[in-house]
Amino acid sequence: MTTPTFADLHVTDVGRVDAQLPPDVHLDHVPTAPFAFHTHRVTRGPLAVEQTHATDGIRLRLPDRPSYQFGVPVRGPLHADHRGEELDLGPGDAAVFSPWPETTVVTGDRFDLMVVDVGSAALEDMLEALLGRAVPRPLRLPTSMAVGTAVGRMWADMVRLVADTTADTAAVLTNPMSAEPLQDTLLVRLLLATDHAHRDALDERVPTFGPRAVRRCVDYIEDHPERPLTLAGLAADAGLSIRALEGCWLRHREVRPGHDVGRVRLGRAHRDLQFHRPGETTVTAVARSWGFRPQPFVAAYGMRFGHPPGQTLRGPVFA
Template sequence: MKQQAVLRTREVTRGPVRVELTSSVTGMHMHTPDEHGYLVEIPVGRMMRVVDRRHEVEVLPGRAVVVEPSVDAFVDSPDRGRVVAVEVGQGALSDMLEALLGRTVRHPVHPAEAPQVPDRTWLSTVRRIAADEADVPPIGRPAIEQKLLVRLLLSLDHPDREALAATVPNWGPHVIRRCLDYLEAFPGEQLTVSGLAAEAGLSVRALHECWIRHREMPLTADVARIRLAGTHADLEFYRPGETTVDAIATAWGFQPSLFPAVYELHYGCPPEQTLRGPAFA
């Protein structure tokens, strides 16, 4: 019989991509993903052992293992080891695959035989999210979830992996102009890349490539620019005592700890100065 672990778990994100940071007191952690989701286990600092009905895998720090839905997995980590667990909804992963390909996918995403190693960009993003004690601002959660879904699909070996690497048709600048108009009209919405691609009638990959070709910058850079302008307008509108710099930064999807440096780099003064008004310049 497997020993029941004594765990301290902190849920970092919620939704179709759920990130949890688990500190194991006894050194053992057991997780049974439900039939609707995948589980990615990432050791922090120490090696761990993952056993399911088909595999027994030793996973080193900096690597990960993907457990498919409906598989009872047992994770054995060293005493007081730490594990980042990422639960990925099967439906969300399939929907993102369809958005990337621009066509219907009639079968669920089935990664090849374990173990698999998501790329370092994906792993570092997950670890950064897990290490951040502050909650992700609500406006930014959909974008982070979609980023994790996209990077996972691009780094795993699955039947549609080659199709994701195929070239996509390019489109004229009028499509990008329409998307920019939409972004500027609804800057405070929880916009996602897949939602914007659907608005443009393109796949996610086609939208990304067209954006870089015609704007010479990533889509995310334009989104950040538009939302930064939103923070500037709010800082000028409100008076001290009516709101705070942190509240405005969070409302527009920026991490409060990073926002002042980004704002000052763009506007040449700290956000506190803008909130207090020109008399304090």
């Protein structure tokens, strides 16, 4: 079980900038007050998301390691030097850095930048799980990708969700029931947003099979809703690719697998709310224990049961 780590750094003292900034970050010029540098980093298994914003431009060195790294400018320009190629990008595009070569990123003043680090094996394994076949490694990715397209925005929004500093996000990332599917979805959306030799294959139709594999997966979900149920895991157990399993699910149940996972977990949350008395737990605690964010949980619960979850917790006298 992977436990996430969270790290924050906030520097405002101009006189101590050199001593307080990370060793891989250098200012492009001598700072003057008011100065501010803030970075928030979330690391979980093969995935790391770091969001940094500052009043002054920086020169950031990304280490050479076996991971794909993505520089996403949220505000201000980004200049990068990677494998001898220079890139100049702004919001709406992301720089793509392949494994191993050391990379230098330079920002302008008053910038906001997200850097996403994805272990190469994790991304390549996910592509193979989607396709149901082996692919050459490492993947040959272009040096930039558009995040202004529909699928690019979906990926970037998920990255922002991971980088969010609220308690809800921390709870989602700490609970494997919600963190594992979130991580897998981020990898899938990344593979759909960027160009590579197998991109067209992800849009091709896949053959679907009889309902037996789907029925077996639904039984497993019913029996083990507390486990980190991911599409990749369910597909591997069924002996199918992710795309084939999803196609079978849509054909035989007319919903996606995530719908059944949410349905079963919502039922378990309902049972927990019935079991506990007021003061023994809260709606938020129950929602998070089953991998839900509190606000979407309240909305989904109301649609399913016809009344808010707090009413169930208070008991039938309030129905």
